[in-house]
Amino acid sequence: MSGHVLHLGPPDRLGVQVRTHxxxxxxxxxxxxxxxxxxxxxxxxxxxxxxxxxxxxxxxxxxxxxxxxxxxxxxxxxxxxxxxxxxxxxxxxxxxxxxxxxxxxxxxxxxxxxxxxxxxxxxxxxxxxxxxxxxxxxxxxxxxxxxxxAQPLLSRETERVGVAAVTGALDVLLGTLPPPVRYEPGRIRLAHACGVQRLADRPLVLVPLVSGYSAGMYGVDRDDVVWFAYPVPGLGTLAAGSPRGTAGTGRGPLDLVMGPVRAHILRRLPHRPSLGQLGDELSLGPSTLTYHCDQLAAAGLLHRQRRGRQVVLLATERGAALVDVLEE
Incomplete structure (x- = not known):
């Protein structure tokens, strides 16, 4: 996605809010x-x-x-x-x-x-x-x-963003935003032509949607805020008919920021697991597991290494530091 760019500046200076609009x-x-x-x-x-x-x-x-x-x-x-x-x-x-x-x-x-x-x-x-x-x-x-x-999911998302803000992991959280936006260090690429702009003093408002899996909207031309809307994590549990969805998953800071699947992957990286091992542990198919690993790799949290017929996963310095901070 080439698109246009919104310059954010350093992540530790961002004012990020959540609105269940x-x-x-x-x-x-x-x-x-x-x-x-x-x-x-x-x-x-x-x-x-x-x-x-x-x-x-x-x-x-x-x-x-x-x-x-x-x-x-x-x-x-x-x-x-x-x-x-x-x-x-x-x-x-x-x-x-x-x-x-x-x-x-x-x-x-x-x-x-x-x-x-x-x-x-x-x-x-x-x-x-x-x-x-x-x-x-x-x-x-x-x-x-x-x-x-969906109210428990929306409350959980508010908590997730709050934890990311106080632990210095906002850039990691922004890296999980789906299209039509793509986070890169210090900026966000937008899918549609809205010109090159700067966040300046405007807060960045995240708006979780109780919609479809590929939903996405944004507004960057207002004077008061810049906002991005995206599917609230856990929508699949609603489709399956479970109103509380993630109630049985871990609720530590790492789980909140990354989600239970990616948190599990990050916790296992010191043991250099293979993709096959992780797939068995998480009961995930190869394509789904690869998607999660691709997102973590794009955020600079892991890298892959081929060993014979297997692909093993290793933590980057940034990935290890993130786990240390959030697990504390």
Whole structure:
């Protein structure tokens, strides 16, 4: 991914926050449910959500959500602000948006010649917002049980980021963010064209999503914050029907920051395990285990060494130091 760059500066000077923002989750879910953009929703979630949306409203809303570029007015992306509020308030906050302001922003973005799918926003913004809000309300109702079920995961993610901040492991945590962003020392590469920018004095806000496995959003052009939204770790436990998911896993700082699988790998590195040994211990297939090891290697925490027919894993100096700090 080449993309564009957001310069962060030294990780020990970052102001990182976590917000469990329901609007971002609803927008992500909505885009997948209306087949505007895949977000990795499990098929049965998608079907249930899609069936809950008013049929006539879909044709009005879907063209606005189906875009090739990354631009979307913050109110329509359901993130006009990043303050905490309840899931049930998402539709009401959308209805409170100034329709003329949204229309003017859209008209300006398209140079006074908006595409056909955006004509409803520009020509009849109040009607569009009301229709959009009815779709959002339907998604909120369908999503409600899943959102409540995910609260332990969201709380755990807040704890994970907090531990990373106080132990000096924020750069490692940022390295676990999935596409459409990629962390590199001192900067983040963005998938879409948003120009070269600097974080400056803005806080970096992480927004975990109760959406699909490949969900991802970000906003870098606001004056108050820069934010990244990503799937909350443990979503697979919700798909399997377990509301508490990770309750039986280790809860030490290393587990919180890295997740139980990667924490196990890091703990085993002093013994120079082979990929086969780790696969047996973790009950993981080769592709899944390789993915985790690739992420740890990209973060500079391990490296591989071939010995005959086997590939063994060894800790780097940085990986060993991270385990020492977090295990303490």
């Amino acid at each position: 329901p609007g971002a989750t609803v927008f992500s879910v909505l885009r997948d449910a209306l087949r505007a953009a895949p977000q990795g929703l499990p098929a049965r979630w998608r079907a249930a959500l899609r069936s809950s949306v008013p049929g006539g409203a879909v044709e009005v809303v879907r063209p606005v959500l189906f875009q090739r570029d990354c631009w979307m007015p913050d109110p329509l992306a359901l993130v006009p602000e990043l303050t905490a509020y309840g899931l049930s308030e998402v539709g009401a906050r959308l209805r409170a948006v100034d329709p003329d302001r949204v229309a003017a922003e859209a008209d300006g973005h398209f140079g006074g010649a908006p595409p056909a799918g955006w004509r409803a926003v520009v020509d009849a913004p109040r009607g569009f917002l009301d229709t959009y809000a009815s779709v959002v309300d339907a998604v909120v109702d369908a999503l409600g049980p899943r959102w409540r079920q």
